[in-house]
Amino acid sequence: MISSLLTTSLGKLRIIAFAEGCSYLLLGITMVLKYKYDMPLPNYIVGMAHGALFILYVGLLLYVGRKQKWNLWKMFLAFIASLIPFGTFYADVKLFRD
Numbered sequence: 001m002i003s004s005l006l007t008t009s010l011g012k013l014r015i016i017a018f019a020e021g022c023s024y025l026l027l028g029i030t031m032v033l034k035y036k037y038d039m040p041l042p043n044y045i046v047g048m049a050h051g052a053l054f055i056l057y058v059g060l061l062l063y064v065g066r067k068q069k070w071n072l073w074k075m076f077l078a079f080i081a082s083l084i085p086f087g088t089f090y091a092d093v094k095l096f097r098d
Helices: 002-007 009-036 040-067 072-081 087-094
Strands: none
Touching: 002 009, 009 040, 009 087, 040 072, 072 087
16 A cells, blocks of 8 residues: 555645645644744754655645646645644545545
């Protein structure tokens, strides 16, 4: 199963969507560390990773959407999913599965 995810562009999008969603949730934890316990380093590291994953997600979303001939509404929903906690997990189930 994992090898099939790595060979297709849609599979790569699904992996990046999962990683982006996890980084988003981790960012919530590191925000607590930063502001409640005065530990800014974890937030910096996770924030940088989340930013890179978000950019990669949007880029892959545009590429896959065009390649798969998705309509603008589906691409819009997939983009909005990246802005909502747990959204990319929902998008994986509802939008990215064949």
